[in-house]
Amino acid sequence: MSQHVLSLLVEDKPGILTRVAALFARRGFNIESLAVGTTEVDGVSRITAVVTLDGQPLEQVTKQLNKLVNVLKIVELEPDASVARDHMLVKVKTDAATRSQVLEAVTLFRARVVDVVSDAVVIEVTGDSAKCQAFIKVLEPFGIKELVQSGAIAISRGSKSMSEKILK
Amino acid sequence: MTETLTGAQAIIRSLELLGIDTVFGLPGGAILPTYDPLMDSKKIRHILVRHEQGAGHAAEGYAAASGKLGVCIATSGPGATNLVTAIADAQMDSVPLLAITGQVNSYAIGTDAFQEADIVGITMPITKHSFLVTKASDIPAVMYSAYQIATTGRPGPVLVDVAKDAQNAKFEFSWPPEQDLTPGYKPVNDPHGKQIQAAAEMILQSKKPILYVGGGVIRAGANKELLELANLIKAPVTTTLMARGAFPDSHPQHLGMPGMHGTVPAVTGLQKADLLITLGARFDDRVTGDVKTFAKGAKVIHADIDPAEIGKIRHADVPIVGDAKIVISLLTEELRKQIKGSSYDISEWWKYLDGLKERYPLGYTDLDDGKIAPQYVIERIGQISGPDAIYAAGVGQHQMWSAQFIKYENPNTWLNSGGAGTMGYSVPAAMGAKVAMPEKLVWAIDGDGCFQMTNQELATCTINQIPIKVAIINNSSLGMVRQWQTLFYNSRYSNTDLHTGTDSVMVPDFVKLAEAYGCLAIRVEKEEDVDKAIKLAIETNDRPVVIDFIVGKDAMVWPMVPAGVSNDAVQYARDAAPIWDGEE
Ligand SMILES: Cc1ncc(C[n+]2csc(CCOP(=O)(O)OP(=O)(O)O)c2C)c(N)n1
Ligand SMILES: [Mg+2]
Numbered sequence: 227m228s229q230h231v232l233s234l235l236v237e238d239k240p241g242i243l244t245r246v247a248a249l250f251a252r253r254g255f256n257i258e259s260l261a262v263g264t265t266e267v268d269g270v271s272r273i274t275a276v277v278t279l280d281g282q283p284l285e286q287v288t289k290q291l292n293k294l295v296n297v298l299k300i301v302e303l304e305p306d307a308s309v310a311r312d313h314m315l316v317k318v319k320t321d322a323a324t325r326s327q328v329l330e331a332v333t334l335f336r337a338r339v340v341d342v343v344s345d346a347v348v349i350e351v352t353g354d355s356a357k358c359q360a361f362i363k364v365l366e367p368f369g370i371k372e373l374v375q376s377g378a379i380a381i382s383r384g385s386k387s388m389s390e391k392i393l394k
Numbered sequence: 395m396t397e398t399l400t401g402a403q404a405i406i407r408s409l410e411l412l413g414i415d416t417v418f419g420l421p422g423g424a425i426l427p428t429y430d431p432l433m434d435s436k437k438i439r440h441i442l443v444r445h446e447q448g449a450g451h452a453a454e455g456y457a458a459a460s461g462k463l464g465v466c467i468a469t470s471g472p473g474a475t476n477l478v479t480a481i482a483d484a485q486m487d488s489v490p491l492l493a494i495t496g497q498v499n500s501y502a503i504g505t506d507a508f509q510e511a512d513i514v515g516i517t518m519p520i521t522k523h524s525f526l527v528t529k530a531s532d533i534p535a536v537m538y539s540a541y542q543i544a545t546t547g548r549p550g551p552v553l554v555d556v557a558k559d560a561q562n563a564k565f566e567f568s569w570p571p572e573q574d575l576t577p578g579y580k581p582v583n584d585p586h587g588k589q590i591q592a593a594a595e596m597i598l599q600s601k602k603p604i605l606y607v608g609g610g611v612i613r614a615g616a617n618k619e620l621l622e623l624a625n626l627i628k629a630p631v632t633t634t635l636m637a638r639g640a641f642p643d644s645h646p647q648h649l650g651m652p653g654m655h656g657t658v659p660a661v662t663g664l665q666k667a668d669l670l671i672t673l674g675a676r677f678d679d680r681v682t683g684d685v686k687t688f689a690k691g692a693k694v695i696h697a698d699i700d701p702a703e704i705g706k707i708r709h710a711d712v713p714i715v716g717d718a719k720i721v722i723s724l725l726t727e728e729l730r731k732q733i734k735g736s737s738y739d740i741s742e743w744w745k746y747l748d749g750l751k752e753r754y755p756l757g758y759t760d761l762d763d764g765k766i767a768p769q770y771v772i773e774r775i776g777q778i779s780g781p782d783a784i785y786a787a788g789v790g791q792h793q794m795w796s797a798q799f800i801k802y803e804n805p806n807t808w809l810n811s812g813g814a815g816t817m818g819y820s821v822p823a824a825m826g827a828k829v830a831m832p833e834k835l836v837w838a839i840d841g842d843g844c845f846q847m848t849n850q851e852l853a854t855c856t857i858n859q860i861p862i863k864v865a866i867i868n869n870s871s872l873g874m875v876r877q878w879q880t881l882f883y884n885s886r887y888s889n890t891d892l893h894t895g896t897d898s899v900m901v902p903d904f905v906k907l908a909e910a911y912g913c914l915a916i917r918v919e920k921e922e923d924v925d926k927a928i929k930l931a932i933e934t935n936d937r938p939v940v941i942d943f944i945v946g947k948d949a950m951v952w953p954m955v956p957a958g959v960s961n962d963a964v965q966y967a968r969d970a971a972p973i974w975d976g977e978e
Contacts, residue, residue, distance in 0.1 A: 241514065241518075241526075248519060289701050292701070292702070293700070294578075295543060295578055295579045299578075
């Protein structure tokens with residue numbers, strides 16, 4: 227099993243996310259997460275896909291994706307040469323006794339409290355997936371009432387831009 | 395220069411400007427606006443089918459016979475879903491197909507409106523690309539792009555779904571469209587020089603090379619180039635089910651078709667080779683059998699226009715992405731340079747292969763069941779009609795016998811549903827082929843099962859004067875399924891009896907049915923009447939002809955490699971494995 231972060235530049239056309247997601251499904255490629263949003267270029271969206279492969283070469287995945295007419299470019303972002311981040315919102319049970327411990331964890335993980343009521347707090351945290359997982363572990367004993375996570379988004383380090391070559 | 399047109403007029407005008415001369419279709423509410431200007435077109439012949447699946451396969455047959463784009467039109471909802479099988483078929487066999495469907499008004503999309511179906515969504519996995527058009531002004535660019543995508547690179551089906559209000563709205567039409575709708579579409583036609591060089595070196599070092607030729611060579615129109623290459627390197631050639639006709643069957647280097655029902659020399663040639671020169675083929679499981687044991691000792695050169703095919707099933711030692719016509723001619727050129735000082739010699743290999751050819755020719759035995767052997771009928775059709783005729787088969791035993799016992803000399807003369815195995819392909823595909831090539835003799839070689847799926851297009855043929863010849867190889871059963879039941883299910887014939895033979899209730903009576911459709915209908919029950927019927931069919935051109943050949947139901951397709959088993963286990967006939975004289 228190997229995990230890879232793929233970044234796709236795609237035309238911002240209706241159905242593009244379906245085309246990409248359906249291709250993963252029908253070719254039997256496992257996706258861990260899929261995040262999509264606009265980019266610095268008008269009409270171009272960027273999809274970050276984290277895929278887990280069991281035997282198949284990554285090349286098959288990228289070649290099949292490249293056959294989608296609306297896909298403009300695909301790169302694999304290697305962990306050493308890129309930055310990947312997840313975004314997470316967690317609603318944790320608190321009371322007078324546990325609140326300070328929860329807040330301590332928040333400080334430790336450089337997270338933020340974004341909402342407080344008498345019996346719960348909502349915490350926002352950003353980080354790579356290992357950090358997010360570790361944070362969840364720490365919060366679990368207090369009682370996680372609700373958890374929502376974005377898929378990973380990722381970008382290469384250095385000054386080069388992924389859209390440079392394809393869009394003059 | 396611009397001109398004010400409705401979206402519907404723009405669809406027709408775009409088709410005309412793209413050089414389309416024929417479309418197959420059937421109207422309905424959501425496509426009605428487009429059928430109105432279609433009636434006035436002087437350049438486009440519309441052929442009204444009896445079922446949209448027939449329109450799809452007819453467009454496929456048109457495309458496969460002519461090498462041009464096939465076009466079909468249907469209305470929304472059920473009209474569009476009736477095209478699905480043909481679209482899937484075109485995707486599997488890389489047929490350039492344009493399917494135009496009407497869609498409900500754009501403001502009604504998503505409301506479960508009358509005859510609404512998300513046909514773009516339904517066909518997403520089985521099209522090369524698709525467009526949903528909700529604005530009239532997008533039509534020229536969409537039509538232009540659809541044509542480009544369907545016909546270039548690896549050809550395939552493109553769906554254009556047009557909302558009814560987009561067909562009705564007016565806009566300023568101009569041609570060619572300026573909008574580039576496909577910035578991400580860049581098929582690679584020219585191979586890397588380095589790869590060509592490496593391939594040539596590998597070929598000249600091989601002792602047991604074999605040309606493994608697939609349908610890509612036909613689609614690329616690369617048959618002449620292939621012949622030159624084969625003549626230069628003298629290597630044996632196998633042509634897959636999709637490639638029959640890419641290389642002359644009469645050529646002494648041709649070992650025949652490989653795969654599940656391939657010839658012993660072709661199957662064994664691939665198994666024992668030290669180099670597969672793979673051209674426009676895709677290591678389909680019907681060719682490879684068990685992949686792990688397929689051509690175990692061979693290195694692989696794999697040339698294909700679709701990069702995703704390379705390395706999908708089998709690792710390629712020399713991958714080449716490019717158009718087969720260009721790849722093969724560059725490779726031949728490079729080989730000419732390199733072959734001089736080389737020690738290339740494959741005479742030992744030929745000794746072995748010639749032995750196989752001699753011992754295991756294709757053949758069949760009469761079953762003494764008082765019925766005509768189906769292989770005999772098919773062989774005679776091929777011999778009497780010759781290699782200039784076009785043959786479109788259904789799916790099943792009759793298809794395999796047609797691939798085996800008709801001798802093909804030219805590309806685009808063998809049409810069949812290879813990847814999808816679509817029963818019902820034959821009659822409409824033959825109809826489409828005859829429309830594309832009216833001067834050619836066109837046979838539909840069909841099964842009694844397949845024929846019952848799409849024979850209503852005989853009405854289309856009669857009304858539109860499309861005189862195809864249909865040979866029903868009537869074994870009164872779903873023969874290919876029955877063969878598997880004989881071999882793998884202890885002859886328990888679960889639901890494979892069709893009751894169409896002369897010793898059954900004969901429902902339907904194919905002769906009466908064909909006559910009802912206005913065809914000349916002939917029943918043949920005796921071997922001595924076979925030739926006469928074939929000749930009468932060939933001479934009759936004022937209407938379609940249907941011959942009901944009553945054949946035995948126990949004939950089987952041989953050789954055979956059972957599904958999923960190693961090709962080493964090829965059986966020449968039932969329980970008869972070829973004898974290898976320890977020649978490895
Ligand atoms: C649409 C469809 N349904 C089912 C099958 C499975 N199938 C493959 S061959 C075959 C039998 C075809 O019978 P017939 O047309 O009489 O041909 P024969 O094998 O008897 O020559 C069937 C049912 C198929 N290929 N396509
Ligand atoms: Mg049959």
